Amino acid sequence: MISKRIVLKFPHRLADQPIVCNLVKYFDLEFNILKAYIIPKEEGLLILGLSGEEGNYNKGINYLKELGVIVQSLSQGIIQNSTRCTHCGVCITVCPTQALILDSHTRKVHFYENKCIACELCLPACPLRAMEVHY
């Protein structure tokens, strides 16, 4: 048995297909949707708890990847390095879950870990490399 929390990013063309149901149908996996974000006409984002027999689990993940879904693991290992962060704000429009917010009063960027889904989009987007992942 294997059970993981993962982040799936769907390109627009796949957003309306029953992909997750197929994971159950073809690979006998169980899923639990933690969060879903669908941005109309853009990409979709799904965070799942996914479990099943190991071989099936790996086949399921491969099936997703072959379809063009980006699969990432969810982790709480994301931190904002306060000595590197300049509070520019580049990351705020990159973060899909509004875990990075510019305080309009202090003009500082706050990181709300509880909203972070560890998608890691902010890591390469931050010009100061202040967002770090520590697994």
Added chain:
Amino acid sequence: MTKTITEINEKISKGDVVVVTAEEIINIVEEKGVEEAAQEIDVVTTGTFGPMCSSGTYINIGHAKPRIKLGGGACYLNDVPAYCGFAAVDIYLGCTQLPDNDPRNRVYPGKFEYGGGHVIEEFVAGKDIKLTATAYGTDCYPRKKLETWINIKDVNEAVLFNPRNVYQNYNVAVNLSNKLIYTYMGALKPGLGNANYCSAGQLSPLLNDPLYITIGLGTKIFLGGGVGYVAWQGTQHNPTAKRKDNDTPCVLAGTLAVIGDLKQMKPEWLRGTSFQGYGTTLTVGVGIPIPILNEEILRYTAIKDKDIYAPIVDYSEAYPQVKPGVLGEVSYEELKSGKIVVQDKEVPTASLSSYSKAVEIAEILKDWIKQGQFLLTEPVASLPGPESGLTFKLLKERPIE
């Protein structure tokens, strides 16, 4: 009511100078009016902290024993190539330079984790830097190879010399295409997915002295956490750019070339910076004091975000192909609200330059002046202003037969 720089400097020396930041001046003028504020306030400090690609440092590493002439050879600092086409041991490192083996955009989008800007940050921080060089050897400079650590405290000179910094206003970058693009204005999402801007607006140095009345050649400034000077107008200085009634340009306009002793600067104000898919650069902190010589100058420093406009430019087609036309104009107040409207679509905004750090710079400069550590300078010559007729030209390509 007029004052001179000499009078203001006397006040600084006596410790009774009145200094406020370009943000604080806004409310003061609203409360007291221009006339009273101009009497009371002696200096307004400005600040900006953003990526500035035309930045670099020249270093005289000192003569080796036996001697080596790097000029005409090759030289690397932490594997990043430095320019050595000067006298024997003078080298220049630009912030956008990359190690030869960096994959660049071959794996798209390139990460650009380390380049000249990062070397400069580490050098200023006092870290040892690996220098490797090869030369062809001469009778007076026989050596052909050099490999050593260098440290900022040991080199003869280390000077930050940036040919173009402190842009007076900048574009707001958007993407009209249907694919994600990676630019020097950050990653731009398709279909107007986001809008990135890069100016401190009401706190930005050249927006507080839009006609370059007080800022000129030789003006003493805050540069990279230390003291520097305006050396010249920056490259692409474009004083004849379109302006609003309040004289602030509503497109890219003036720029400054700045210089200062790197040895007294601080790594927190000179940061190696990486733009995914684009390259490396240096985020530079600059602060410029504006002497309130008269009411006109004060009125300029009281400019507000809502009265400064920036052009919205498509970076998928118009910018790279140099096509005319902008998608509109927005004020910095709108940009800082977090969203703007472009072609009837609400677009979230983000800044590349840090407003909170710009405030910090203006505050530091204010403290230096109040504590009598920083006297103001009279410019030795003016920057070319709108009357100069100077404009910014594109390259006219001519075929080589």
